[in-house]
Amino acid sequence: MANAETWDSVPLAPPDSIFKLTAAYKEDTFPQKINLGVGAYRDDDNKPWVLPVVKKVTDMLLHDPALEHEYLPITGLPEFTAAAARLMFGADSPALAEGRVTSVQTISGTGANHLGALFLSKFYGWYEGKEVYLSDPTWVNHFAIFRNVGVEPRTYPYYDANTIGLAFSAFIETLQTAPPRSVFLLHACAHNPTGVDPTREQWSQIADVILAKGHYTFFDCAYQGFASGDLEGDAWAVREFVRRNVPMLVCQSFAKNAGLYGERVGALHVVAPSASAATRVKTQLSVLQRSEISNPPAHGARLMALILNNPELFEEWKRDIRTMAGRIIAMRQELHGLLTDKYKTPGNWDHIVNQIGMFSFTGIRAEQSQALTEKAHIYLTTNGRISMAGLNSHNIEYFAESLDKVVRGQL
Ligand SMILES: Cc1ncc(COP(=O)(O)O)c(C=O)c1O
Known part of the structure; x- marks a missing residue:
């Protein structure tokens, strides 16, 4: 007692x-x-x-006579996770067609970061100690999220106070000097807190070094569409890294771009080298998720599944995103x-x-x-x-x- x-x-x-x-x-x-x-x-x-489109789908759900309140599958609502992956990687993504992407519904972007960090902590082939490189500065929560799962944060130069821009050369130098197979967390677009993103040319150079050193990319994508008003453009870096076969995972949030802050709707996507690796990863993510939250929350995922899978609602959402951006x-x-x-x-x-x-x-x-x-x-x-x-x-x-x-x- x-x-x-x-x-x-x-x-x-x-x-x-x-x-x-x-x-x-x-x-x-x-x-x-x-x-x-x-x-x-x-x-x-x-x-x-x-968002007007969110009001509309909320109304549709409320009046759906078939709506029940059963548990979702452990890895989430399949029609949500599949559509969320298409949104992130592009509907024509070869990685999706080859079954190399494994997607799990998470408690918004924070939950995706947590599950991704936990998965790496347990299963990544760590070279030396368990460490992750975070941008200096970064979203402060990244530090606690990784420490909580036994991964020690280090930082890489990102923001140059003199130019109020990207400290590109110093960033590249850290990528080059870090031990091989290090894990680097990159903000996919609209870097928080600086608002400073690499150019496409710079992203390509970052990918070159990451590939040469065998590093792993932990993408955090909390602002797709919200950043520029263009869902495709804001996913450019992620898609370019996939195209170039950079080993990676992506954390996705619908808090900002759908205004669904409180619903906690997001996803973790792990891009694996083969469909069989993706399947094995999924089984382990499922085991981790089971012990943490058992089943993800249904409401926000249902709202997003309606929006993402209906062409008219999807167009409305894009209009709403453009209004905000x-x-x-x-x-x-x-x-x-x-x-x-x-x-x-x-x-x-x-x-x-x-x-x-x-x-x-x-x-x-x-x-x-x-x-x-x-x-x-x-x-x-x-x-x-x-x-x-x-x-x-x-x-x-x-x-x-x-x-x-x-x-x-x-x-
Ligand atoms: C960089 C970054 N990652 C992740 C998140 C997670 O947000 P949420 O858990 O609300 O989706 C945020 C929110 O501010 C963020 O700025």
């Missing part, structure tokens, strides 16, 4: 920094306050947006215009339009980020990352004016 001291040795954990930021924003009563920490899409009125891209352009043309803010701000996806690294220093929060009631992480989704036609002027002031040291 637990006694009074049982949990005395448990230290208090710090709160998650993003959730802390949101809590501080909520408490702030200043009318022009802005939350740029949020990692979810907001419409022009700063409201969460339910288009608004974000418009905010980038407007902010860039305000800083360069209206305020003539010192420095070069081209990175605002060159970066991609929900996040942008502004390049401002930690104390400038803090000043924006403390003096202008603009909430952002101290690394200067802003969520473009938090900007809209009502607050962008105030943000640009405040950013200009903080850059000039006038805030």
Whole structure:
């Protein structure tokens, strides 16, 4: 039986920094306050947006007389996982036709990262210790996800603070000097938190070194379609790596591109060298999944299966994706215009339009980020990352004016 001291040795954990930021924003009563920490899409009125196509399929499900609430298979809803794989790799992908891709439904992108990391931890032919190379910086959760399964994170240079761009040569050098068969986690598109992606030419060079060194690619793809508005274009790097036979897996999330944050719908795809290897991998993923969640949740997978497998609904979804990506891209352009043309803010701000996806690294220093929060009631992480989704036609002027002031040291 637990006694009074049982949990005395448990230290208090710090709160998650993003959730802390949101809590501080909520408490702030200043009318022009802005939350740029949020990692979810907001419409022009700063409201969460339910995609019209999602409303439609939710209604279809509700009125489906055949709907029951049985368990899904351990590896998920087959019509969802198959369609999700076609979306990621392309319907005409030879890897799919050859049966070399094994797909398992997961608890959104986080669950895909976890299952992928757990699978590698147990079955990857580790060369030395169990290590994974993460970009510096990366989505902070990557560190805990790998540590939880006994894989030690290392980092590779990614972001160059001087150019506010990709530290390409240093990145390539780390790929070259890492022990052979190392595992590299790559963000497939819309790198979080920097918004800086390699060009196609750079992706090809990255693939060259990965192949030459026999490294393994752990792709995290949380923003397909949401990044550029184009589902195919955002999957380019993944498909190019498959075409070139880079050994890899892909984590897929439908949180951002379908606005299904709470439904937790995602998939893990392992691209194997043969159909028989894919089958063996699937049996082991199934064993792991069984002990962790038994069966994945049905609702979000059913919604996505309807959208992905019906040509008309799929077209509607693509329109909705373009609405979200288009608004974000418009905010980038407007902010860039305000800083360069209206305020003539010192420095070069081209990175605002060159970066991609929900996040942008502004390049401002930690104390400038803090000043924006403390003096202008603009909430952002101290690394200067802003969520473009938090900007809209009502607050962008105030943000640009405040950013200009903080850059000039006038805030
Ligand atoms: C890089 C990256 N990977 C994975 C995720 C996982 O998101 P979710 O579990 O909500 O699909 C996110 C979400 O912010 C992300 O930015």
